[in-house]
Amino acid sequence: MAKKDKSDLLQGTLDLLILKTLKTGPKHGWGITESIQTASLEALKIKEGSLYPALHRLEKNGYVKSEWGLSENNRKAKYYRLSAKGQRQFEAEAAYWEGFVNSVQLVLKS
Numbered sequence: 001m002a003k004k005d006k007s008d009l010l011q012g013t014l015d016l017l018i019l020k021t022l023k024t025g026p027k028h029g030w031g032i033t034e035s036i037q038t039a040s041l042e043a044l045k046i047k048e049g050s051l052y053p054a055l056h057r058l059e060k061n062g063y064v065k066s067e068w069g070l071s072e073n074n075r076k077a078k079y080y081r082l083s084a085k086g087q088r089q090f091e092a093e094a095a096y097w098e099g100f101v102n103s104v105q106l107v108l109k110s
Contacts, residue, residue, distance in 0.1 A: 016017070016053045016097060019082060019090035028077035029055065036042075055080055063089050065108060 021027065021035045032055075058064045061084035071077040082090070101107045 013097070015058060016051060016090070016093045017044070017046075018051075018054055018058060018080075019063065019086055019093065022080060022082040022086070023090065026079040026081040028069075028071055028072075028079050030077075032080065058086065061089075062086070 017036050018032055020030050021039075024035075027035065029048070033048075033051055036044055036046055054056055055064065055066075059066055059080070062083060064080045066080045067085050068076060068080050069079045
């Protein structure tokens, strides 16, 4: 069996990871990527080509809001924050994901 790249596992879960990351407060794109990478102990690396389309989709759906600000190094950056609708979406997606993981574990242990 071919070894899978761990980034392949992100397809379909990136929105959930972004929403979870924004629960701690507003972040710019690089900050989101860095938080996910750190929280996953460097196992998950989000590419810009995946991150920004996901952020735009989440913003279009009303799950995140954005505004321009200055980054830590005084550069202009777009900051994203979780909306109330995004908080509800995160809770729904997290509950679904936890149920899915539990179901897969049951099958693997059988």
